[in-house]
Amino acid sequence: MKGWAVVQNEAPLQYIELADPEVAGSDVLLEVTHCGVCHSDLHFWHGVHSLGGGRVIRLKDNGVTLPRAPGHEVAARVVAVGPDAQGVAVGEYKVVYPWIGCGLCAPCLAEQDHLCLGARQTIGVRHDGGFGSLVKVPHPKYLVDYGDINPGLAATYACSGITAYSAVKKIMPLPAESAVVLLGAGGLGLAAISMLRAFGHEKIISVDIRQDKLDAALQAGASAVVDGSKDLSAQKIIDAAGGPVAAAIDFVNTSQTAEAGFNALRKGGTLVLVGMAGGELTISTTGMIFRALSVYGSGVGSPQDLRDVMAMARDGRLQPTPVERFARNAANEVLERLERGEITGRAVLTDMSC
Secondary structure (H helix, E strand, C coil), rough: CCCEEEEECCCCEEEEEECCCCCCCEEEEEEEEEEEECCCCCCHHHHHEEEEEEEEEEHHHCCCCECCCCCCEEEEEEEEEECCCCCCCCCCCECCCCCCCCCCCCCHHCHHHHCCCCCCCCEEECCCCEEECEEECCCCCEEECCCCHHHHHHHCCCCCCCCHHHHCCCCCCCCCCEEEEECCCCCHHHHHHHHHHHHHCCCEEEEECCHHHHHHHHCCCEEEECCCCCCCCHHHHHHCEEEEEEEEEEECHHHHHHHHHHEEEEEEEEEECCCCCCCCCCCEEEEHHHCCEEECCCCCCCCCHHHHHHHHHCCCEEEECCEEEHHHHHHHHHHHHHHHCCCCCCEEEEEECC
């Protein structure tokens, strides 16, 4: 097969020949029709994750090898199935759950692959992803029907959808009128607005540094917005919310955004950290007790989360997030635009006839 692959970190992707996946046992092989482009793909292209304070994780030190086609938001057509693959047939169209675990540890056996304790098999990281023409999954349980949903939008639910859903679940239940602040109005932030609205939530404050994204947040259903481009502070958030907030979800996670979200919390409030910008947060342990606060780290979601999100979308409970389509050969351009913050909503690579 062929695909746009990272051959060298931070060098332009190259369109190269990649190894054809072999199908055996319960494997399912799919031909990619649509693939979202995510900030995680940018981290993969850079080859490093910042932990803050100058500390980093280099993907090569975790056994990730190049060349590799990135891309983990995949909608695709089944083209081959192994002899033990049940409940799936050639010709069917599916969204792929990409956060596949080792299949052996306790979380994986409980279908919590995103919490895998062993050797993860993530599509687009350990195995070639949707920037290539084919992807393989080890079992049909990692495939979800998307019905009549636009396939470009459906593909994004495999990452931005379940990431937002998993984060929102961590702050629920809340009264509809309790203020929730979302730091970042990119694809994840807009997806979270849709999720909160689906749960019946009414008071949603969105923070971003770009006016076009704040406008998109208002259009998506945010009740108020905060321009964080200059001197973002907890007080700005509190003023917009009419008081300290019940919960904050940080889809950016710089030191500044995390601190502003944390300090804007009311007593008993919850901060959920999602973004990977490499910030740090200093917390008073005694202050945590006096204010009875909770801080969660939240990354992607489970296969069941993808099934739940897709069911919500098929039932019309989720307002679609904006999706901009690009031809596959624009992969480098899209990564560059994403890094500059020029994508509103999600970008999706596709054969433009799809």
